[in-house]
Amino acid sequence: MRNKTDHRLSAVQHRFFVHAAPFLVFGMWLAACGSHSATDTKFQQYYVQGEQLYVRYCSNCHQKNGAGLGRVYPPLNTSDYMERNLNEVLCIMKYGKKGSITVNGVMYNLEMKGTTSLTELEIAEIATYIYNTWDHKRGIVDLTQVHGALAKCQPN
Ligand code: HEC
Numbered sequence: 001m002r003n004k005t006d007h008r009l010s011a012v013q014h015r016f017f018v019h020a021a022p023f024l025v026f027g028m029w030l031a032a033c034g035s036h037s038a039t040d041t042k043f044q045q046y047y048v049q050g051e052q053l054y055v056r057y058c059s060n061c062h063q064k065n066g067a068g069l070g071r072v073y074p075p076l077n078t079s080d081y082m083e084r085n086l087n088e089v090l091c092i093m094k095y096g097k098k099g100s101i102t103v104n105g106v107m108y109n110l111e112m113k114g115t116t117s118l119t120e121l122e123i124a125e126i127a128t129y130i131y132n133t134w135d136h137k138r139g140i141v142d143l144t145q146v147h148g149a150l151a152k153c154q155p156n
Contacts, residue, residue: 043128043140050129053122057093057115058130066134072110074103077134086131086138090146091153093123120146 055064058076062068066077076082081103082089096114100107118126120143127141 039140043132046125046128046140047132049122050125050127051133053118053126054129057118058126061112066130071106071108074101074106074108076130079103082131082136086127086141086145087149087152090123090127090141090149093126094118094150095153120150123150 061073062076063073066075068075068077074081081101092112092114094114094116096112098111100109102108124141124143124146127146130136131138131141
């Protein structure tokens with residue numbers, strides 16, 4: 001009699017593990033990943049897209065390695081200007097910049113034409129790429145930031 005009960009219990013337990021355990025494990029896995037992983041995925045997407053856009057729209061002048069070109073094109077790989085002026089950099093991509101600019105103590109003075117066709121998303125992607133490559137480790141630059149920055153800058 002006792003044996004029979006034990007047997008029935010273990011059958012229930014068995015069914016529980018076979019059918020419910022995978023869902024439990026999956027649930028724990030989801031909980032462990034949480035929203036952190038969604039942020040990571042978005043970062044990765046922006047970064048990968050941003051690299052392609054950088055190569056297409058920026059690397060002609062600033063070079064693939066971000067080092068710039070002599071006294072003509074300022075560097076992005078190490079740039080105190082970039083670190084201090086995120087909003088301006090977002091504006092420069094779209095609207096360009098003229099007048100002198102000092103980067104790491106060196107003065108540059110040649111017009112950079114903006115790429116007006118860039119969307120806010122593309123600007124966020126390029127920014128996420130250049131701000132997390134070489135010496136920069138800012139994390140994602142998102143649409144809200146780009147939208148806010150562009151609303152304040154005028155074409156020049
Ligand atoms: C035709 C050449 C050219 C292209 C293409 C170009 N830039 Fe520039 N960029 C310049 C020049 C020249 C300056 C300096 C402008 C000045 O003297 O006011 C500059 C300045 C900058 C600066 C601020 C200075 C620094 O080094 O931190 C950033 C950031 C920047 N560019 C990023 C970009 C990004 C991102 C792209 C692509 C979307 C891009 N540039 C495309 C020539 C270019």
